[in-house]
Amino acid sequence: MEPGDRSDEPAVSLSQSKALVPLLLLFGLGVLGILATLLDGHSFVPPEGAAANRAYGPADFPDIFDKDDALTGLEEARAAGLAIPVPGPPLTEGLYPCSACHADMPTNPVRRVVDAHGDIVLHHDEENRWCLDCHDAKNRDRLRLASGALIEFTESYKLCGQCHGTQYRDWKSGIHGKRTGYWNGAKRYLLCVHCHSPHSPAFKAMKPLPPPLRPQYLAHQGGSHEQ
Amino acid sequence: MNNDRSRRDFLVGATAAAAGMLAACSPAARERFFRRHFQELTPSEIDARMCRLKEDYDRQLGRPTTVSARAALPDTVFGYALDLSRCIGCRTCVYACVKENNQSRDPQIHWIRVLEMKKEKGIDFEGANPYYDPATVPDPDHFYLPVACQQCRNPPCVSVCPVGATWQEPDGIVAIDYDWCIGCRCCMAACPYGARHFNWGEPSLPAKEANTNMHVLGNRPRPRGVVEKCTFCVQRVREGRYPACVEACPVGARKFGNLLDRESEISKILREKRVFVLKAELKTEPKFYYFYSL
Amino acid sequence: MNPFSVLRACARHVVRGNRAYWAWISFLLALIVWGGAAYVEQLRHGLIVTGMRDQVSWAFYIGNFTFLVGVAAAAVVLVIPAYVYGWKPIKELTILGEILAISALVMSLLFVVADMGRPDRWWHLMPPIGRMNFPSAMLAWDVLALNLYLVLNVVIVAHLLYRGVQSRPPSRFALPLIIVSIPAAVAIHTVTAFIYAGLASRPYWNAAILAPRFLCSAFCSGPAILLILFQILQRTSDIKIKNEAIWKIAELMAYAMFLNLFLLGAEVFKEFYSGTEHLVHFTYLFSGIHGHHALVPFAWGFVICGVTAFLLFLFPATRRNPVTLNIGCLLIYASVYIEKGMGTIMPAFTPDTLGEIYEYAPTLHELRVGAAIFSVGFLIFTVLCKVAVPILSGQFDPRRHASAAESAPTASAA
Numbered sequence: 041m042e043p044g045d046r047s048d049e050p051a052v053s054l055s056q057s058k059a060l061v062p063l064l065l066l067f068g069l070g071v072l073g074i075l076a077t078l079l080d081g082h083s084f085v086p087p088e089g090a091a092a093n094r095a096y097g098p099a100d101f102p103d104i105f106d107k108d109d110a111l112t113g114l115e116e117a118r119a120a121g122l123a124i125p126v127p128g129p130p131l132t133e134g135l136y137p138c139s140a141c142h143a144d145m146p147t148n149p150v151r152r153v154v155d156a157h158g159d160i161v162l163h164h165d166e167e168n169r170w171c172l173d174c175h176d177a178k179n180r181d182r183l184r185l186a187s188g189a190l191i192e193f194t195e196s197y198k199l200c201g202q203c204h205g206t207q208y209r210d211w212k213s214g215i216h217g218k219r220t221g222y223w224n225g226a227k228r229y230l231l232c233v234h235c236h237s238p239h240s241p242a243f244k245a246m247k248p249l250p251p252p253l254r255p256q257y258l259a260h261q262g263g264s265h266e267q
Numbered sequence: 268m269n270n271d272r273s274r275r276d277f278l279v280g281a282t283a284a285a286a287g288m289l290a291a292c293s294p295a296a297r298e299r300f301f302r303r304h305f306q307e308l309t310p311s312e313i314d315a316r317m318c319r320l321k322e323d324y325d326r327q328l329g330r331p332t333t334v335s336a337r338a339a340l341p342d343t344v345f346g347y348a349l350d351l352s353r354c355i356g357c358r359t360c361v362y363a364c365v366k367e368n369n370q371s372r373d374p375q376i377h378w379i380r381v382l383e384m385k386k387e388k389g390i391d392f393e394g395a396n397p398y399y400d401p402a403t404v405p406d407p408d409h410f411y412l413p414v415a416c417q418q419c420r421n422p423p424c425v426s427v428c429p430v431g432a433t434w435q436e437p438d439g440i441v442a443i444d445y446d447w448c449i450g451c452r453c454c455m456a457a458c459p460y461g462a463r464h465f466n467w468g469e470p471s472l473p474a475k476e477a478n479t480n481m482h483v484l485g486n487r488p489r490p491r492g493v494v495e496k497c498t499f500c501v502q503r504v505r506e507g508r509y510p511a512c513v514e515a516c517p518v519g520a521r522k523f524g525n526l527l528d529r530e531s532e533i534s535k536i537l538r539e540k541r542v543f544v545l546k547a548e549l550k551t552e553p554k555f556y557y558f559y560s561l
Numbered sequence: 562m563n564p565f566s567v568l569r570a571c572a573r574h575v576v577r578g579n580r581a582y583w584a585w586i587s588f589l590l591a592l593i594v595w596g597g598a599a600y601v602e603q604l605r606h607g608l609i610v611t612g613m614r615d616q617v618s619w620a621f622y623i624g625n626f627t628f629l630v631g632v633a634a635a636a637v638v639l640v641i642p643a644y645v646y647g648w649k650p651i652k653e654l655t656i657l658g659e660i661l662a663i664s665a666l667v668m669s670l671l672f673v674v675a676d677m678g679r680p681d682r683w684w685h686l687m688p689p690i691g692r693m694n695f696p697s698a699m700l701a702w703d704v705l706a707l708n709l710y711l712v713l714n715v716v717i718v719a720h721l722l723y724r725g726v727q728s729r730p731p732s733r734f735a736l737p738l739i740i741v742s743i744p745a746a747v748a749i750h751t752v753t754a755f756i757y758a759g760l761a762s763r764p765y766w767n768a769a770i771l772a773p774r775f776l777c778s779a780f781c782s783g784p785a786i787l788l789i790l791f792q793i794l795q796r797t798s799d800i801k802i803k804n805e806a807i808w809k810i811a812e813l814m815a816y817a818m819f820l821n822l823f824l825l826g827a828e829v830f831k832e833f834y835s836g837t838e839h840l841v842h843f844t845y846l847f848s849g850i851h852g853h854h855a856l857v858p859f860a861w862g863f864v865i866c867g868v869t870a871f872l873l874f875l876f877p878a879t880r881r882n883p884v885t886l887n888i889g890c891l892l893i894y895a896s897v898y899i900e901k902g903m904g905t906i907m908p909a910f911t912p913d914t915l916g917e918i919y920e921y922a923p924t925l926h927e928l929r930v931g932a933a934i935f936s937v938g939f940l941i942f943t944v945l946c947k948v949a950v951p952i953l954s955g956q957f958d959p960r961r962h963a964s965a966a967e968s969a970p971t972a973s974a975a
Contacts, residue, residue, distance in 0.1 A: 054804050055795040057883030064789070067891045078922050095375035098366035099476050104359065105366050110514045210560060214532035215350075215540070218519035222507040223531070224340075235518070243518065245403035249358035252397060253375045255614035255919045259468065304685075304692050374609060382915060392916035393841060414915060423762060429700035430685040431692050447692075449685050450608075450678015453700050455618040459762035461914040465618060465678065468609035491607045492678030549761045 096250040104249075110220040114228040122194060124212070126229045129193045136193075138180035147177050163240040174199060174238070200232045207232075305444040305483070306434065320483060327488065328472075332479040334487060337505045339438035345499050346439075346526040346533040346554045347510075348542060349413060352561035353520035356381055356404040356411030363515030364415075367500060368486040369478055371470030378464065378497040379415045379512065386410055390545070415512075416441065416462040416497035417545065417553030424454035424463060433494075439526075439554055440499050442484040448493040455494060459546050460553075463496045499523070526554065567726050570959045571948045578947070581797075585943065589936040596933020599926045600675065608678055610926040616919035617910040621927045622676035624902030625934070626669045628782075630753045631775060631901060633665035633710070634746040635783020638813055644739055650806035653953055655739070656721050658787060659714045660945040662746070665783075666711045668938035675930050699756040706752045710745045713738060718945065725952035726959055750775050757909070764839035765909040774824045775901070780817035781870075782897035784810050785890040792887070794946075800954040808881055811889075815874040818893060822871055825864075825900075842908040845918075855920045856907060859899050866896035 098105040113127025151170050162170070176182045182190040183199050191198050201208030210216035214227065217235065221227040236243070308316065317334045324332040361379045370376040382395035386408055395412070405411065422441050425433055432447040433454055455463045469491045481487040482502035489495050500510035504523075508514075513521040524531030533556075536542065542556035578586075603610050613620050636658035643652040674680050685691040686704055695701040717738050724731050754772035761767050788810060791802045832843045844850055846860045873879045873889035880886060912918045923931075951957040 054792055054807060054883050054886070057887075059884040060789070060792050060796075060887055063884075063887050063891060067895075070895075075928055079925055079928070095373050096362075097372045097375075097476070098362040099372075099473070101362065105362060213535045213539075215522060215536055215560065216519065218514075218516060219522075219532075220509060220514040223504065223509050223524050224507045224528075243355065245405065246355070246357055247402065248356055248400065248404040249362055251358075251400050252361075252377045252380065254398065255616050258374045258614055259609045301690075307692075380915060392914070393838065393912065395916040397915065397917060423760065426694075426697045427699065427760070428694055429698045429704065430682075431694040431698075432685075447682070447685055448679065449682045451673075451676070451700065452618045452678070453698070453756070455615070456757075456909075457760050457762055459914050461615070461917075464615050466607070467611075467614065468607040490679075494678075551761075 095253045101249065111226075111228055114221065114226060117228075118226075120194075124197070124229060126194065126197075126231050127234070129196060129231050129233050131193065136181075138175075142180040149177055160239045163242070164238065194231075196238070197232050200238075302446045304431065304447045306431075317483065320487065324479075324481065324487065328474045328477045328479065330474065330477070330479055332477075332481060334481050334483055335502060335505075336483045339436050339440075340505060342525075342527055344439040344526045344554070345418070345504060346524060346537075346556065347418070347499065348522040348533055348536045348540075348556045348558055350520040350522070350560045351410060351412065351557050352559045353518045354381075354405075354411045354413060354516075355518055356383060356399065356406075356409075357517065359515045359517055360413060360512035360521065363511045364497070366476070367478055367503070367511035368498075369472055369481070369488050370495075371466065371472060371489075372476070373471045374466075374468045376464050376466070376470070376495070378462075378495075379413050380461065381411055381413045383409045383411055412557070414460055414462065414545070415555070416499075417460050417551065417555040418497075418499060420552035420554060421550060423457040423459065423549075423551060427453045427457045429453065436484075436501075438505075440484075440501055440504075441496075442498065442501070443494060443496065444484070445487070445489050445493045445495070450492040450494070452494065459549050459551060463494050465494050466491050564723070567723055567959075570726055570957075571722070574951055574957070575944050575947045582947075586940070589940045589943070592936040593933045593940070596929040596931070596936070599929035600933065603675070603926060603930065604680075608676075610924060612921050612924045612927065614919060614921075616913040616917055617907065617921040619676070619906055619910070620921050621902070621923040621931060622672045624906040625931055626672040626676070627753060627775075627905060628898055628901040629665045629669040629672065629938075630707070630750055631779030631897070632783040632786065633662045633669065634750040634776070634779045635787075636662040636714070637743050637746040638780050638784045638810060638817075639787070640739060640743055640746075642809060642813070644736070645743075648809070650803040651809060654787075654791070654802065654806060656718060656949055656953070657790065657946065658784075659718050659742070660942060660949060661783065661787060661790075662714045662742075663711065663718060663945065664938040664942040666707060666714070667941055668934050670707060670711070671934045671937060672931075675934065699752065699759055703749075703752045703756055706745075706749045710742070710749045713742055713745055717742065718949075722945075722948055722952060725949075726957055747776065750779050757905070762914055763909045765842035766905075768828065770824055770828055774821070774828070777817050777821040777824060778897045778901055781814045781821055781893050782901075784814050785894045788890050789887065790946075792883075794950060798950050798954060799956060800950050804881075807886075811874055811880050811886060814893070815871065815880065818867065818871040818874060821897075822867060825867075841912060845911050846904065846908040850912075851918060853911075853918050853920050855922065856903060856911075859903055863896045863899040863904055866892040867900070870896060 114125060117125035117127055149172060151172075154171060172184075174183055176184040176190055179190060181193075183193065183196055184190060185199060186202055197208065197211065201211075207216050211229070211232070214229075217232075218230055219227050232238075302316075303312075305313075313336045317336050320334045321332055324334060358381055361377050361381060364370070364378050365372075365376075368378065370378065380397050382392070382397050383399040383406070384391060384395050388394055390412065399406075399409075418439055418441050420435075420439070422433075422435060425435055425441065429451060430447060430449055432449070433441060433443045436442050450465070452465055455465060466489055470489055472488050477488070478486060480502060482498075482505070485498045485501035500508075500512075503510055509523055510521075513523045522532045522536055524533035526533055526537075528534060536558060537556070540558040540560060542558040544553045544556055599610075611621070636655070639651055639655045639658035642648045643655045674683070677683070686693055686701070693701045693704070695705070717735065720735055721731055751772045754775040757763070757766040758768060758771040788807055791807055794800050795802050829843065832840045841850060845853065846856050848854070849857050870889045870893035873885050873892070879889070907921055911920065948957075
């Protein structure tokens with residue numbers, strides 16, 4: 041006799057109890073029932089009208105991804121012998137050289153809101169700045185630094201850098217702004233004005249590209265993986 | 268005894284059948300099945316395998332392709348930095364990566380996941396939302412955190428792979444041999460950044476959308492049932508180019524370079540900006556840094 | 562008798578059975594075919610036919626694997642009292658525990674194969690043609706440990722049955738092998754726990770308590786199957802199983818159940834009291850987050866079943882009563898199955914590493930493959946018991962001179 045064993049047997053011994061089979065059947069039915077509820081809980085079909093519930097790819101946005109202009113403008117800039125080789129500024133068609141019109145026009149140095157070039161709205165510290173703070177009054181083909189020095193449009197970063205010194209410093213090291221090309225070789229910088237309009241520099245908000253497909257809809261796109 | 272003879276006959280017959288089946292397979296099929304691990308190949312075997320792969324992909328894509336096995340450049344360890352002040356959550360990098368690296372379009376695989384987080388909570392993964400789709404970005408109350416493979420210096424995925432199908436290359440890129448991976452997905456459980464993705468179904472890549480400039484460890488089309496992830500565009504960076512996401516970003520938030528070069532952009536960022544990494548307490552020591560330039 | 566005629570004698574016992582036996586075998590074979598067809602579909606389309614996705618990359622198959630490794634380790638609950646403490650009533654039954662271990666191990670390995678994305682590359686694990694990332698990868702350790710334990714149990718069972726058929730006692734090497742199976746059983750489940758506990762990326766798993774929890778839950782769920790089986794055998798065969806053996810096993814299970822609940826309580830305290838970010842996985846399990854509460858009924862279900870089973874097993878009156886004993890066995894089996902399957906795997910992935918919640922649910926494909934694998938295990942168990950039980954009850958018919966007797970009638974009929 042082991043310690044803890046009781047000498048009196050229970051009324052129904054294990055081999056004679058009729059409970060085992062019904063309990064096993066009940067258990068089996070319970071398992072099947074639970075499995076059935078698990079399967080019902082599936083919905084692999086995206087709800088109707090849900091916008092981003094199909095799988096998008098780069099082919100859906102050809103205007104963004106079908107061009108490869110990563111190195112455009114680099115060779116010309118190097119050929120032009122620029123100190124920092126950047127592609128030419130995005131000047132409006134037909135306006136440059138500005139002296140074509142302005143050479144013969146009288147200059148009005150009074151600070152005011154100008155009605156010519158009406159498509160340009162100044163949103164760039166317009167309380168304190170106006171056109172002739174940056175554009176040279178006598179030579180409209182040049183920009184004017186605070187020292188009085190005149191620079192080409194291709195070096196407009198020097199002008200921006202006068203006020204935005206930290207961005208200028210970071211841009212020169214490659215920390216600020218988009219840079220393409222070779223990490224161990226030729227790099228194409230962009231001018232500030234390629235991304236920031238000088239008259240209204242804030243980045244415009246844009247529509248984002250579509251979100252990824254939710255995992256429960258992954259299998260439902262091509263139809264070849266039907267459940 | 269009858270028993271012994273019948274047993275012997277069976278064994279002889281079975282061996283003969285197996286040998287016959289093996290001999291009947293084409294050499295290409297045999298080579299494909301018994302492919303050895305990439306790291307164990309001699310240079311001439313690597314060349315032979317690249318030729319075989321090129322033939323396969325030429326046929327699959329219907330266009331001439333190149334499959335490179337370019338090794339790591341000397342004195343190079345790649346680092347990446349992402350400017351969280353600049354990212355606007357436009358997802359251009361996500362789709363540029365898909366185009367460059369031949370991800371399956373259906374089932375969809377994205378190597379980069381952009382998380383939208385509340386500014387007032389800072390970096391809080393529990394509140395992160397990768398499925399944001401507002402009319403315009405950036406949303407004024409949120410900031411955006413793109414996440415892809417962090418190319419850890421101490422990668423947990425490499426430690427747990429039972430067959431050694433993933434390893435760290437000398438230039439710091441964590442690579443996968445797609446022909447060796449058995450699809451057990453232990454690496455996916457081990458990755459703290461959700462950076463590894465599995466080919467649950469047969470990947471589909473329309474031939475005309477494919478990038479034919481491929482690297483064996485990078486952007487060649489993957490088979491079903493294997494794991495894949497960002498490789499820092501190994502096919503580009505070992506030729507000296509920036510990764511596709513760096514070039515695609517419209518705001519210049521992504522920076523890349525050689526950590527061993529003091530004058531590279533990445534080294535300057537580490538010196539001049541204050542960088543941090545995700546989940547630093549896990550000591551994975553990523554080579555993907557985040558910083559704020561404003 | 563040479564091994565071949567021993568095999569033939571065993572085969573004769575396997576194919577001899579009554580209607581209930583053949584109904585059971587047919588049921589198992591039908592499930593194997595039904596599930597096998599689902600696995601073929603999975604081979605054709607890939608794992609996309611399951612409910613697993615990048616966010617929850619391990620689920621039903623790995624949950625079952627974990628549970629079944631625990632069942633395999635549970636043979637220890639028989640071996641320790643029988644061989645370390647020399648308690649005779651259990652000693653005769655240890656072979657049944659080892660047969661359970663073999664069936665459970667085969668099922669675990671089949672679940673691992675079912676979960677692999679490229680099962681055709683299984684040989685990549687085997688040096689020298691493959692490459693095993695040993696000692697760094699815990700999965701590599703697990704492959705070694707599971708296969709060694711399987712071989713160990715197959716050798717022990719084959720040897721005991723072989724000697725039993727010949728009515729000879731086991732050789733003197735059997736006892737050391739059986740004793741070695743004790744640390745081996747602890748090892749397989751510890752290594753399995755280490756696969757999960759070693760992942761810093763999954764805070765729900767990355768706890769030292771995981772290995773002890775696994776062992777305790779294994780030791781209370783595995784023997785539950787054996788207790789039910791012993792009662793079935795008491796009715797369907799002439800094997801003599803003393804009630805004391807069953808009650809002693811139930812008593813040991815009670816200790817394991819207490820430790821299981823205690824360790825669960827310790828985990829729950831640590832997470833809820835310190836309330837860090839890691840709490841979110843437990844919150845998901847026990848109360849749901851952000852409207853996602855698929856696991857909540859299962860979580861409370863396993864707690865209630867586990868506590869009820871413990872109480873039933875705690876008191877000798879209910880432990881010995883056949884009805885409450887069996888209710889307790891089924892309850893603890895269900896409790897540990899849920900706790901180790903869904904309760905261990907899914908909360909670790911929900912939310913995932915980037916905070917996303919994907920509520921996984923198994924698909925019919927996965928359930929069919931699971932049913933097939935369980936049927937394979939039950940089939941192995943049934944077949945081996947069909948041989949072992951007559952040996953244990955002394956009714957094995959070896960028919961040494963069978964070949965002469967069998968060929969004579971056919972020759973005369975021809």
